[in-house]
Amino acid sequence: MAVKKLKDGTWQVDVSFGFDPITGERIRTRPIAKTKKEALALEANLRKEYEDIRARNKNAVGFSTLTSYYLKTCKIDSKPNYFQNQEYLINKHIADYFKKSDLQKISHREIINYREHLIDLNTLSNKSINNIMATLSKIFDTAVHEEIIKANPCKNVKRLPLTRNKMKFWRPEEFKEFINLIPKDQVMFRTFYTLAFLTGLRSGEMLALQWNDIDKILKEIDVRKSCTWVKGEFIVTVPKTKNSIRRISVNEKLLKLLEYWKTQQKKLFEELGILHSDETYIFQYKDIPSRKDIFSRKIKYFCKDSNLEPIRLHDFRHSHVALLINQGEDYITIKERLGHGSVQTTIDVYGHLYPNKQKEMADKLDDLL
The missing domain is CATH 1.10.150 (DNA polymerase; domain 1)
Incomplete structure (x- = not known):
C-alpha cells in the first residue's frame, strides 16, 4: 500500500523506484503528510518527478x-x-x-x-x-x-540486393607466368605468393606466421593466429573464427622454398644486425613485421610490363580453391583447408566454380541412343 495512516494520525507515503543496479538495494522514499489528501498528492508528485528525471536522462543522451x-x-x-x-x-x-x-x-x-x-x-x-x-x-x-529507446527503428529494414561480381582468379599457368615475372633475387615475394597460391591462407594469417609454426616432419603449417596494423601498432589476434584454427598440409617443393627463404632471411638479418630465431615472422624483412600493403601493391608492379591481368591479394585464396576444384577435391576438404565455419559457406562462395553437373548428366544420355 503506497499511502497508510500512522498511529499518531499522520499519513505515510511509501514509494518505491525499483532497485539500485549496483547494490541491488531497493530505492524508496517514505515522507510524512498531515492528511490523506496531502499524502496522495505527494505520492503523485514524487512519481511524476521520478518519471521526469528518467525522461530527461534519456533525452540527454545524444x-x-x-x-x-x-x-x-x-x-x-x-x-x-x-x-x-x-x-x-x-x-x-x-x-x-x-x-x-x-x-x-x-x-x-x-x-x-x-x-x-x-x-x-x-x-x-x-x-x-x-x-x-x-x-x-x-x-x-x-x-x-541502455533503455534509451524501446525499439530499434532499423528493425525490418531489408538489405539491398547484391550483384555478385565475377570472381577473379589465376589458373596454374597464369600463376607460373606471374612468378616468372618476379626477379629471382626477390625470394621473399616469390615465397609469399607461392604460399598464398598453394595454401589459400588469408594475408593476415600468412603475415602472422613464425618459423616455429612450420612442422617439417609432418609437412604442415599450424595456423593459430592472424595479424593487423592498427594506428601504427602491430597486433596479433586469434584467427577470424574458431574453425580458422587449423593445420595446413603443404607439398615438399613449397617446404624447400620456405627453407631457402629462411636462409636468405638469416643473411639479411645479419647484415641489418637483427636477431633471427624460430620466433621470427616468416615474411619479415626489417626490424618490424611486414604490412600486407606492400604485397598488394607488388602484384600490379610485377605485372605492369606483361599481358597478365593483375588480381587482388585476396584473389590468391580464390585461385587456390579453383585449383583444388580442378583437381577434383570435395567441399568438405576445401572447407577444412580454408577454415570456413561450415560447408554451406564454401558452397555459397565457391559453388559456381564447380563443373555443371547437369551438363555431365545430359552428355551421358547420348550413350543410350
Whole structure:
C-alpha cells in the first residue's frame, strides 16, 4: 500500500523506484503528510518527478554519446581491425547525418530516408550501404539495451540486393607466368605468393606466421593466429573464427622454398644486425613485421610490363580453391583447408566454380541412343 495512516494520525507515503543496479538495494522514499489528501498528492508528485528525471536522462543522451557507448563495447568485444573499421564507417557516413537527431523521435521512416540518402550519393555500392545500415542497427541496439529507446527503428529494414561480381582468379599457368615475372633475387615475394597460391591462407594469417609454426616432419603449417596494423601498432589476434584454427598440409617443393627463404632471411638479418630465431615472422624483412600493403601493391608492379591481368591479394585464396576444384577435391576438404565455419559457406562462395553437373548428366544420355 503506497499511502497508510500512522498511529499518531499522520499519513505515510511509501514509494518505491525499483532497485539500485549496483547494490541491488531497493530505492524508496517514505515522507510524512498531515492528511490523506496531502499524502496522495505527494505520492503523485514524487512519481511524476521520478518519471521526469528518467525522461530527461534519456533525452540527454545524444547520438554522439550513444555512438561512444557502442564503440566502447565494440573495442572490448571485437578484434582491433573490426573496431577500426566501425569507427571509420561511423565517422565517414553516419555521425554527421544523425548528430542533431532526437533519438526518441527517430522512426522506421527516418531510417528508410537515410538509406535513400546513401543511395542518392551514387558513390556507394549496395554492399557498402548494407554494411553501413548494419552498423547503424548495432548503434540503435545499444540504445535499446541502455533503455534509451524501446525499439530499434532499423528493425525490418531489408538489405539491398547484391550483384555478385565475377570472381577473379589465376589458373596454374597464369600463376607460373606471374612468378616468372618476379626477379629471382626477390625470394621473399616469390615465397609469399607461392604460399598464398598453394595454401589459400588469408594475408593476415600468412603475415602472422613464425618459423616455429612450420612442422617439417609432418609437412604442415599450424595456423593459430592472424595479424593487423592498427594506428601504427602491430597486433596479433586469434584467427577470424574458431574453425580458422587449423593445420595446413603443404607439398615438399613449397617446404624447400620456405627453407631457402629462411636462409636468405638469416643473411639479411645479419647484415641489418637483427636477431633471427624460430620466433621470427616468416615474411619479415626489417626490424618490424611486414604490412600486407606492400604485397598488394607488388602484384600490379610485377605485372605492369606483361599481358597478365593483375588480381587482388585476396584473389590468391580464390585461385587456390579453383585449383583444388580442378583437381577434383570435395567441399568438405576445401572447407577444412580454408577454415570456413561450415560447408554451406564454401558452397555459397565457391559453388559456381564447380563443373555443371547437369551438363555431365545430359552428355551421358547420348550413350543410350
